[in-house]
Amino acid sequence: MALDKKNSQKYQLIIDAAVRVIARNGYHYAQVSKIxxxxxxxxxTIYLYFKNKEDILVSLFRMxxxxxxxxxxxxMTTCANAEEKLQQIVDMHFTQFSAQPDLSVVxxxxxxxxxxxxxxxxxxxxxxxVHLMEDVIETGKEEGIFxxxxxxxxxxxxxxxxxDEMVTNWVMKDRKYDLRTLSNPTFNMLLAxxxxxxx
Amino acid sequence: MALDKKNSQKYQLIIDAAVRVIARNGYHYAQVSKIxxxxxxxxxTIYLYFKNKEDILVSLFRMxxxxxxxxxxxxMTTCANAEEKLQQIVDMHFTQFSAQPDLSVVxxxxxxxxxxxxxxxxxxxxxxxVHLMEDVIETGKEEGIFxxxxxxxxxxxxxxxxxDEMVTNWVMKDRKYDLRTLSNPTFNMLLAxxxxxxx
Amino acid sequence: MALDKKNSQKYQLIIDAAVRVIARNGYHYAQVSKIxxxxxxxxxTIYLYFKNKEDILVSLFRMxxxxxxxxxxxxMTTCANAEEKLQQIVDMHFTQFSAQPDLSVVxxxxxxxxxxxxxxxxxxxxxxxVHLMEDVIETGKEEGIFxxxxxxxxxxxxxxxxxDEMVTNWVMKDRKYDLRTLSNPTFNMLLAxxxxxxx
Amino acid sequence: MALDKKNSQKYQLIIDAAVRVIARNGYHYAQVSKIxxxxxxxxxTIYLYFKNKEDILVSLFRMxxxxxxxxxxxxMTTCANAEEKLQQIVDMHFTQFSAQPDLSVVxxxxxxxxxxxxxxxxxxxxxxxVHLMEDVIETGKEEGIFxxxxxxxxxxxxxxxxxDEMVTNWVMKDRKYDLRTLSNPTFNMLLAxxxxxxx
DNA sequence: CATGAATGAGTGTTCATTCAT
DNA sequence: AATGAATGAACACTCATTCAT
Numbered sequence: 001m002a003l004d005k006k007n008s009q010k011y012q013l014i015i016d017a018a019v020r021v022i023a024r025n026g027y028h029y030a031q032v033s034k035i036x037x038x039x040x041x042x043x044x045t046i047y048l049y050f051k052n053k054e055d056i057l058v059s060l061f062r063m064x065x066x067x068x069x070x071x072x073x074x075x076m077t078t079c080a081n082a083e084e085k086l087q088q089i090v091d092m093h094f095t096q097f098s099a100q101p102d103l104s105v106v107x108x109x110x111x112x113x114x115x116x117x118x119x120x121x122x123x124x125x126x127x128x129x130v131h132l133m134e135d136v137i138e139t140g141k142e143e144g145i146f147x148x149x150x151x152x153x154x155x156x157x158x159x160x161x162x163x164d165e166m167v168t169n170w171v172m173k174d175r176k177y178d179l180r181t182l183s184n185p186t187f188n189m190l191l192a193x194x195x196x197x198x199x
Numbered sequence: 200m201a202l203d204k205k206n207s208q209k210y211q212l213i214i215d216a217a218v219r220v221i222a223r224n225g226y227h228y229a230q231v232s233k234i235x236x237x238x239x240x241x242x243x244t245i246y247l248y249f250k251n252k253e254d255i256l257v258s259l260f261r262m263x264x265x266x267x268x269x270x271x272x273x274x275m276t277t278c279a280n281a282e283e284k285l286q287q288i289v290d291m292h293f294t295q296f297s298a299q300p301d302l303s304v305v306x307x308x309x310x311x312x313x314x315x316x317x318x319x320x321x322x323x324x325x326x327x328x329v330h331l332m333e334d335v336i337e338t339g340k341e342e343g344i345f346x347x348x349x350x351x352x353x354x355x356x357x358x359x360x361x362x363d364e365m366v367t368n369w370v371m372k373d374r375k376y377d378l379r380t381l382s383n384p385t386f387n388m389l390l391a392x393x394x395x396x397x398x
Numbered sequence: 399m400a401l402d403k404k405n406s407q408k409y410q411l412i413i414d415a416a417v418r419v420i421a422r423n424g425y426h427y428a429q430v431s432k433i434x435x436x437x438x439x440x441x442x443t444i445y446l447y448f449k450n451k452e453d454i455l456v457s458l459f460r461m462x463x464x465x466x467x468x469x470x471x472x473x474m475t476t477c478a479n480a481e482e483k484l485q486q487i488v489d490m491h492f493t494q495f496s497a498q499p500d501l502s503v504v505x506x507x508x509x510x511x512x513x514x515x516x517x518x519x520x521x522x523x524x525x526x527x528v529h530l531m532e533d534v535i536e537t538g539k540e541e542g543i544f545x546x547x548x549x550x551x552x553x554x555x556x557x558x559x560x561x562d563e564m565v566t567n568w569v570m571k572d573r574k575y576d577l578r579t580l581s582n583p584t585f586n587m588l589l590a591x592x593x594x595x596x597x
Numbered sequence: 598m599a600l601d602k603k604n605s606q607k608y609q610l611i612i613d614a615a616v617r618v619i620a621r622n623g624y625h626y627a628q629v630s631k632i633x634x635x636x637x638x639x640x641x642t643i644y645l646y647f648k649n650k651e652d653i654l655v656s657l658f659r660m661x662x663x664x665x666x667x668x669x670x671x672x673m674t675t676c677a678n679a680e681e682k683l684q685q686i687v688d689m690h691f692t693q694f695s696a697q698p699d700l701s702v703v704x705x706x707x708x709x710x711x712x713x714x715x716x717x718x719x720x721x722x723x724x725x726x727v728h729l730m731e732d733v734i735e736t737g738k739e740e741g742i743f744x745x746x747x748x749x750x751x752x753x754x755x756x757x758x759x760x761d762e763m764v765t766n767w768v769m770k771d772r773k774y775d776l777r778t779l780s781n782p783t784f785n786m787l788l789a790x791x792x793x794x795x796x
Numbered sequence: 797c798a799t800g801a802a803t804g805a806g807t808g809t810t811c812a813t814t815c816a817t
Numbered sequence: 818a819a820t821g822a823a824t825g826a827a828c829a830c831t832c833a834t835t836c837a838t
Contacts, residue, residue, distance in 0.1 A: 026314075028314055031831090031832060031833080032833060032834085033800095033832075033833090036800095041798080041799090042798060042799040043799080043800060043801095043833090044798070044799055044800065044834085044835075044836080045797080045798055045799070046834095047833095047834070047835080048797070048798075052833075052834075053832095053833060053834090109318075112311045112312070113311070113312045113314065115225070115227055116225050116308065116309075116312075119308075123371070150388075151384060154365070154381065154384055154385060154388065155388070157361065157364045157365050157368055158357070158360075158361045158364070158385070158388055158389075160364055161357075161360035161361045161362075161363060161364025161365065162356065162357040162360045162361060163360075164360060164364065165356045165357070165359055165360025165363065165364075166353075166356050166360065169356055172322070182353065185348075185350060185353055186353060186357070189349075189353065189354070189357055189392040189393075190357075190392065192391050192392045192394070192395045193388040193389065193391045193392035195391070196391045196395070230806090230807065230808080231807080231808060231809080232807080232808085240823080240824090241823065241824045241825055242808090242809085242824085242825065242826095243809085243810080243811080243823070243824055243825060243826095244822085244823060244825095245809095246808095246809065246810080247822070247823075251808075251809080252807095252808065252809090408801095408802095424712070424713050425712075426712055429827090429828065429829080430828080430829060430830080431828080431829090434804095439802080439803090440802065440803045440804055441803085441804060441805095441829090441830080442802070442803055442804060442805095442830085442831075442832080443801085443802060443803070443804095444830095445829095445830065445831080446801070446802075450829075450830080451829065451830090507713065507716070508713075510709045510710070511709070511710045511712065511713075513623075513625055513710065514623055514706070517706075521769070547782075548786075549782060552763070552779065552782055552783060552786065553786070555759065555762045555763050555766055556755070556758075556759040556762070556783070556786055556787075559755075559758035559759045559760075559761055559762025559763065560754065560755040560758045560759055561758075562758060562762065563754045563755070563757055563758025563761065563762075564751070564754050564758065567754055570720065580751065583746075583748055583751055584751060584755070587747075587751065587752070587755055587790040587791075588755075588790065590789050590790045590792070590793045591786040591787065591789045591790035592786075593789070594789045594793070628810090628811060628812080629811075629812060629813085630811075630812090630821095633821095638819080638820090639819060639820045639821055640812090640813085640820080640821060640822095641813090641814080641815085641819070641820055641821065642818080642819055642820070642821095643813095644812095644813070644814080645818070645819075649812075649813075650811095650812060650813090
């Protein structure tokens with residue numbers, strides 16, 4: 001029987017080791033051997049669970065971002081309308097990164113140093129998030145809460161670009177302030193932008 | 200007289216060659232020897248004008264981003280108020296990247312793969328842009344055009360994050376559409392966000 | 399278990415390959431890749447056993463000179479007095495170099511081209527030889543065989559300088575004569591110098 | 598008319614610059630450009646007076662060692678017999694190095710790092726010194742002062758090896774003691790060795 | 797399943813030398 | 818005679834990946 005990779009204990013062990021090693025040393029100093037050592041396995045063992053180094057990173061992103069998005073999706077179901085949904089996206093985006101400092105560094109700074117190929121795969125994972133955001137905007141338009149002229153794609157790019165830039169700035173400032181306090185003012189700006197797109 | 204590096208013809212030659220080579224091959228395949236060949240000089244000549252490879256990239260960014268921001272600053276002087284200034288920022292941000300496809304790829308995709316050290320230097324250059332944006336927001340508040348509750352930093356992060364995300368998406372879609380058509384709707388969204396921040 | 403470097407077979411293999419490559423090509427043409435090829439290992443393997451290129455040379459010197467001196471020390475124990483000990487030093491110095499032509503070239507000619515740093519480390523190893531020589535001189539004085547006015551340091555410098563110069567001349571003359579025939583006349587000169595230092 | 602190299606002012610200027618640069622920076626950091634700068638000429642000018650870098654070093658050695666040996670030869674003429682001549686060799690060898698600290702470092706430490714080829718040329722220059730030494734020994738034998746069994750070559754190797762080792766030790770100890778005080782005891786040891794070679 | 801020793805491709809940088817001015 | 822900008826060959830070292838045990 002083939003190795004049931006994804007559910008194996010070691011698979012998780014290695015991914016979590018990778019997050020710590022990258023956060024601590026930076027992307028360029030996160031050698032496979034260092035990750036193996038941190039995970040407490042032999043170098044070769046890594047290759048029983050991952051195709052190659054890039055696969056560790058893609059998997060890392062897939063697992064962590066998957067959980068990240070799932071948490072948001074789950075919360076969506078409790079929301080009465082698109083406005084609340086937008087608020088939850090902003091709030092949970094900030095809250096989840098706040099709770100995982102190592103992961104924040106890895107996602108916002110280190111993984112962006114990856115090669116073009118890797119980033120294409122990252123984008124695949126992010127599509128889930130993109131769809132979720134565009135769905136909310138579409139819903140808001142249907143509900144009459146957002147402007148009928150609001151373009152889903154543009155709105156989503158503003159939403160994602162804004163949140164991403166804010167988290168990146170927070171990480172670059174060494175997380176010296178509480179990211180969650182930005183939640184409300186950011187939500188308000190976005191809501192205003194979406195309600196009245198000025199046309 | 201010693202080599203007047205920055206103003207020499209070769210200095211520019213090498214930087215422009217670097218833009219083309221990085222755009223064509225990607226950051227990781229942009230070897231110094233390849234840049235030298237593209238510039239039509241010997242490998243060693245590179246080191247008469249640049250301290251090392253990283254210095255080429257920092258200089259590239261400084262020169263190109265400097266010109267980019269200067270052009271916007273110059274345009275600012277022709278604007279009657281903050282609203283017009285905001286419009287010009289959005290418009291020129293998109294227009295300038297539209298006009299320089301190679302540079303767009305380098306700035307939005309390739310240079311972000313650079314090591315942490317390099318990115319710290321990049322951020323220094325970007326500070327000019329940051330100040331310019333925050334100045335416009337402050338002016339808008341003084342003029343009563345933007346909401347008095349608008350936070351300069353948050354507003355700037357939304358502005359930059361939005362523009363950056365839009366250009367990145369455009370580059371990733373292989374520049375298949377006209378970036379400049381996004382100018383107006385984007386400006387309108389941002390203006391709405393800044394006018395009424397919802398408080 | 400971690401790689402037991404010093405005692406591994408490959409460690410010796412590489413050092414012996416280095417001796418041959420340096421003797422054959424000269425110090426400046428003894429590239430790491432050439433040594434690896436001669437040893438029948440990959441370039442990278444070298445770095446599992448040695449910190450860097452300089453470390454190969456220091457280790458080479460330490461191993462070979464260590465064995466060289468140990469052999470002399472061992473012989474010392476069979477000697478009745480300082481005169482015999484002096485004779486054994488001279489004799490074994492010449493005999494051991496005679497038996498290892500490649501090593502002679504490396505020690506007398508090639509390794510002296512090394513950088514200052516390396517030579518400091520070499521001197522550390524040579525201290526053992528220095529002490530051995532000075533001990534013999536001191537013993538000789540106590541036994542009344544050598545002049546009571548003989549200075550240990552000066553005597554040692556004459557002893558080492560003489561032997562070293564003779565081996566160097568022999569190597570430079572392409573080892574065309576039998577070094578061991580110099581043993582007796584050299585010993586006699588040194589003995590005369592040490593017996594009656596003229597004061 | 599061809600450049601009268603050897604007698605030109607710049608020729609000397611460059612050689613003296615080389616001595617200072619090598620003494621100060623070490624052989625491996627004595628780049629041609631650094632020597633040119635120290636001499637106050639352009640890099641290219643060096644090549645009007647010297648064939649290549651090695652030629653600077655050989656010329657340096659030839660000039661300095663030539664003067665060194667000439668001074669000894671001149672003194673020889675004032676000596677009544679071989680014993681006095683031997684004394685003068687030892688004394689002047691130490692005295693001259695004492696008086697030229699930079700040159701001592703260059704001759705005893707730095708130039709020995711040179712490639713094999715260079716050292717062959719150095720040996721050519723040293724032959725003058727070798728002959729001078731062997732002549733003194735031969736004279737001493739004829740005068741009945743030295744043992745009739747003394748081998749000229751061996752005696753010369755002891756003489757040169759001893760002096761050389763002593764100067765090298767002095768340089769390596771950062772010239773912390775007065776080299777000239779070694780003159781008498783060293784002479785006495787050598788004289789004893791040459792008088793009675795033990796046969 | 798697990799190990800870890802071995803592999804070998806790939807590249808930024810220096811510096812002696814040249815030659816157009 | 819003198820300059821100094823330009824040249825380009827040469828090389829130590831890292832690290833992702835493999836595979837015999």
